[in-house]
Amino acid sequence: VRAIIVRVSDRDDDEIARIIAPFRHLARETGPVVLSDEYIRMIDEVESAPENQSGSDKTWVWEADRQFRDYYDRLKG
Amino acid sequence: VGLGGGPPVPGLLRPLERLILTGPDPFSRLAAGLERSGVRYVVIGIAGVNHYAQSAGIVFTTEDRDLFLPLDPGNALKAWRAALDAGFGLWSGDEPLGRPLDEVLAEQVVSRRALVRAEGHGVVVDLSFVMAAFSFDDVWPRRRIFKVDGIDVPVASLKDIVASKAAAGRPKDRLFLATHEDGLRQLGRRRRGRPPK
Numbered sequence: 488v489r490a491i492i493v494r495v496s497d498r499d500d501d502e503i504a505r506i507i508a509p510f511r512h513l514a515r516e517t518g519p520v521v522l523s524d525e526y527i528r529m530i531d532e533v534e535s536a537p538e539n540q541s542g543s544d545k546t547w548v549w550e551a552d553r554q555f556r557d558y559y560d561r562l563k564g
Numbered sequence: 565v566g567l568g569g570g571p572p573v574p575g576l577l578r579p580l581e582r583l584i585l586t587g588p589d590p591f592s593r594l595a596a597g598l599e600r601s602g603v604r605y606v607v608i609g610i611a612g613v614n615h616y617a618q619s620a621g622i623v624f625t626t627e628d629r630d631l632f633l634p635l636d637p638g639n640a641l642k643a644w645r646a647a648l649d650a651g652f653g654l655w656s657g658d659e660p661l662g663r664p665l666d667e668v669l670a671e672q673v674v675s676r677r678a679l680v681r682a683e684g685h686g687v688v689v690d691l692s693f694v695m696a697a698f699s700f701d702d703v704w705p706r707r708r709i710f711k712v713d714g715i716d717v718p719v720a721s722l723k724d725i726v727a728s729k730a731a732a733g734r735p736k737d738r739l740f741l742a743t744h745e746d747g748l749r750q751l752g753r754r755r756r757g758r759p760p761k
Contacts (some may be wrong), residue, residue, distance in 0.1 A: 520730040520741055527723075529748040534614050534722050544709040545717070551620040552611075553589060556686075559625065 588713070588738035590627060590650065590685035597646035604639050606720040607633045608695055608728065610740060616722045622747040624740070625692045628681075628688040632720065635677070635693055637670035642692055644670075644680065652684035697731035698718050699725060713714045 533539060588596075598605060607615070617623045628747030633640055644654055644665055654661035656678055662669055673680060674693060682689040695703065706721040726744070729737040 493671065512714060515735045516738065517735060518733045520733050520738060522726065522730050522741070523745070526726075526741075526745045526748070528754060529745070530726055532724050532750065532752075533618065536618070538618070539616050539722075540707045543708075543710055544712070545615050547590060547620070548614050548623060548714050549591065549712050551617075551623045552614060552625060555623065555625045 590652070590687045591689065592648055592713050593650040594652065594682065594687075594689060594715050595712065597650045598602045598643060599715055601642045601646045603633075603646060604636070604645045604700075604704070605631045605633050605643065605691075606700075606703055608692075608703075608720045608725055611727045612719050613722060613744065615708070615717075615719045618751060622744075622751065625744075628690050630690045630692055632692055632695045632700060632703065634704075635674050637667055637674045640674055640680075640691070640693075641665060641667065641670040644682075647682040647689070647691070650684075652682035652687075652689065655681040655683060676747065695720075695724075696728045698728055699759075 537543075568664040605630065606612070608618075609628075610624045610626040611629040614623050618668065620642050620663070631643075644661065647654060648665075653729060654665075656673070661673075661680055679694075680691045682691060703720045703724045706724060707718045710719055725734055726741065
């Protein structure tokens, strides 16, 4: 279902709600997300770690990413 | 997501051509070219987040890497030329980026904040002028400059990348944020000597 078109001009809110009710489970939540205090604190900890300061060598990150891509490609055959 | 070597999160991954390595990693070649050309950019998105991973277990895999560029036509032009020199093709939407690659074209692209995609060697790099909720001048002073294969790679701060994803709030951003938060929580538990839930 790509879209549900409802002529709203001659329907009341309750009727519209009844019409779209069977399709509510198809809706995906979007819009800004409020980050939890715990998540923000964990991000601060990660950012302040010595290994995450400018000048740190991150070659291993790219290597890990490449290896995972190779692995995933092999799985796909 | 490579948490504990488990399966990837569907939706974060899309089909990739098989990467055939015949020399340096293509993204390394591009990063080296950007550095040589003095291009101003920061890595954002999931590729940016990965630089802050504390183990290979929480490195996320995504098909495309996102680079955030300032609204500067001259800088964009240098970035595109570096991508071509590194063997990438340039695309705008479904079409090759127009020719000639010059200031006129760069000004048009920048004024529209149009996405230019560099594709090649099975690697996709989005050269973007947009980062949700941030301007380039916001993120540039807070960037980290990491070393990769001896190359300086500027990466937006983790807090900025996460805040941008939270502001965008698309389904894939929500999926990422939930997975990332959980990954950090599990890592914290392991470090405190408690078994992950």
